[in-house]
Amino acid sequence: MLSIVTCSHRPDRLAAFHHHLRPLLADIPHELIAITDATGLCEGYTRALHRSSGNLLLFCHDDIRFLSPNPFPTLLRHMQSFDLLGVAGTSRLLGPHWGLARPDFLFGQVAHPGKISPFEVAIYNAPARIIPNIQALDGLFLCFRRACIQSIGWDAATFPGFHLYDLDASYRAYLAGCKLAVACDIPLLHHSAGAYDDRWEHAGAAFIRKHRTSPVLKQPYLVPCGGVAVHTPEEALEVMTPPYWPAEPIVSPERTAVPC
């Protein structure tokens, strides 16, 4: 069973998201869990964790859209091998944002609405379908094995708001020995970008205080990722499917079973 958890204050956005998900989940045992009154993502996700029954828990934003026709068989296949999966992250965390790592330690790709064209695809690195040995992940899409998130938990005391909850949970999962990966082959359109305001700064400082004994506070790199402006979601999908990847394995029905 796959539990898909979303915290959303916007009924219209939540309904649209669930409407988007349903056909993609037609053959996948699943439950949709919505927290509509979360005071922060850790608080909301913790409630959802207690309410859920899936072996896998996907915590994701309510404004993402899957661009490929079959993302969930791909997700389930990857979860056979990993404890925590995201779509963007780093294999060497250097500070309170995964994007501060050296460029060749950044992975993933995400499409956004663009400023000068309808969509822009941010490509960090996507050398393969799946990138293992990840240390921290972005929270727009985080799929945990239940055992992993139950042992890690969400730290609502340190991160009561909507920032850094993802970096903290994923990095603690890494420190605890869980296997993290970035799936480059689950292309997403994310309708919003991160808001780096005072609240983010505050959460960043809390992250640094919490993890000051970990080797994460080195000189960050500030290098823009590659980006491509495209006109349609179909074009974004094409850009996010490099020809140098091997063909996606054919997934038989029994292989789509949710791993325990």
Add this chain to the structure above:
Amino acid sequence: MLSIVFHTDDDVRPAAQHFADRRRTVPLQFIRVRGPSRAAAYNHALDLAVYPALLFARPDAQLLSPDFLPHLLAHLQRTDLLGITGTLRVSGADWFRSAHPYLLGQYLYGLPDGRIAHVVFNVPAPFVPNAQALDGPLIACPLALAKSLRFDETFTGLNYAEMDFSFRAHLAGHRLAVACDLPVYLPTPPPHAPDWQSQAARFDQKHHHRWQPLPERRFDLRLISLPSLDAALPYLTPAYWTTT
């Protein structure tokens, strides 16, 4: 055994020495060819070459590893044409028009302020096969292949000789690859010759029916400014080549 072709009017002895220092035990022949047309100059070089493999090289290219040339020859065992930049999909007269994720390769070049620019098109692996066209400061191939294709002298200037040559090789069924692990530094950015537009038009006229066009796509290159060559070198070997 490798014949190295420099198209320049300048003295190539410094370049030859630089390349010779990176040959290990590979026997080298250096050929300097001149003239306004790169295609004509390269065709002349084909008549002078004696070794079974050819490298067309910008004479100011600096090869940043001591075993650069043996490594290049090893790659050439796996492909017919090899470059350090190229595209997996030709969709117009500019090889970089296809944008991500089709562009491949990387190199360093000198900036006017003395810093080093690291240009990364895309380097998913040390060796990436299935390219459709190559460009850039270095292109290698067997002499026999070059003699069979020859360069098209209707490209009269400094641009498009290599692009046309490599695209025709692809169309003829030869294997093209981009070596992302051959580190190169260019003291100056790749030049943009004044006849570029007319040569692009010639390429388009010659080949436009042979590619599937893509929508125009603005893209941001990853360009990193670094203080020195020493600081830049680690960027040329992404950690994920060994960890993924």
